[in-house]
Amino acid sequence: MKTKLIIFALIATLTGCVNQAQAQNQSCQELYDTSPQSAIVICQNELAQNSNNVKLQFYLAVAYDLEENYTQAIEWYTKSANQGYAEAQYNLGVMYYNGHGIKQDYQKAFDWFAKSASQGYAEAQNNLGVMYYNGHGIKQDYQKAFEWHSKSASQGFAQAQNNLGLMYVYGQSVKQDYTKAFEWFTKSAGQGFANAQFALGVMYEKGYGVRQDYIKAFEWYSKSASQGFAEAQNNLGLMYVYGQSVKQDYTKAFEWFTKSAGQGFANAQFALGVMYEKGYGVRQDYQKAFEWYTKSANQGYGIAQFALGVMYHNGQGVKQDLDTAKLWFAKTCENGYDLAC
DSSP states (O other): OOOOOOOOOOSOOOOOOOOHHHHHTSOHHHHTTTOHHHHHHHHHHHHHHOTTOHHHHHHHHHHHHHTTOHHHHHHHHHHHHHTTOHHHHHHHHHHHHHTSSSOOOHHHHHHHHHHHHTTTOHHHHHHHHHHHHHTSSSOOOHHHHHHHHHHHHTTTOHHHHHHHHHHHHHTSSSOOOHHHHHHHHHHHHTTTOHHHHHHHHHHHHHTSSSOOOHHHHHHHHHHHHHTTOHHHHHHHHHHHHHTSSSOOOHHHHHHHHHHHHTTTOHHHHHHHHHHHHHTSSSOOOHHHHHHHHHHHHTTTOHHHHHHHHHHHHHTSSSOOOHHHHHHHHHHHHHTTOGGGO
């Protein structure tokens, strides 16, 4: 169950639009995240009457950010953040972390997240945990990562709850505890967080921290996969292949592998290669099998490298080339896949 801790971007999202006539009758606060272009003018007018209003400065910054005018966004985030507005401090940290409109600077990102987190802002507490976890802008420290994720998770922030679950799974700064991991994944998944839904699927499938239950595993994989989470889409495909909790269905397996592989997930790319090579759920096609094995193998996936070597050796989907086959078998062996050694 290998997944990554996540650092999250802007708290404001573009959710719709309003026409110019509507915008004239609305405030900066009402428009900044739904109609940023209109909001910029209105926010500027309101700031002309109240230049030090931290919320107006923040709203204007978000509007510029959504319009991808990062230079202006940073200027206004900074004005608001310097006055202690936690959300602006958080977003400014995100800008430095991602290098939007400014040179990427993990140290400054860390500093701004720390200011925001110290005010109890859950998103910043989570991101501070991520930075301690990855050693970005600060020396890697799993204990501090755990502490900050705990603060954020206790406020109900789904991403932090998921991250705590991962730390319990891998025993990072705490004793490995699948039961506690399961509890935190459940809290996060209950809020619709796809990563945690996938993790719960794994826990149920493998019987980690809970009694093994393929039906529940399938249910949680389905929830996560429907949100586009590649690993869940792949695992859902595998459940259809092996008929775990559902009737074996190669066609549906092929569909889910295709969704996952399209996002670049190496395991699913390999699985698609197998489906095309064997003709499972799709017409047999060695050339397409070769193409998918290649995509997966180029990401270092050992079993795909072996399969690609076999295709070069046998001349399936590609002209026979024993030397290239040997090269792929060697890479396979380097990746610990003993069958090629």
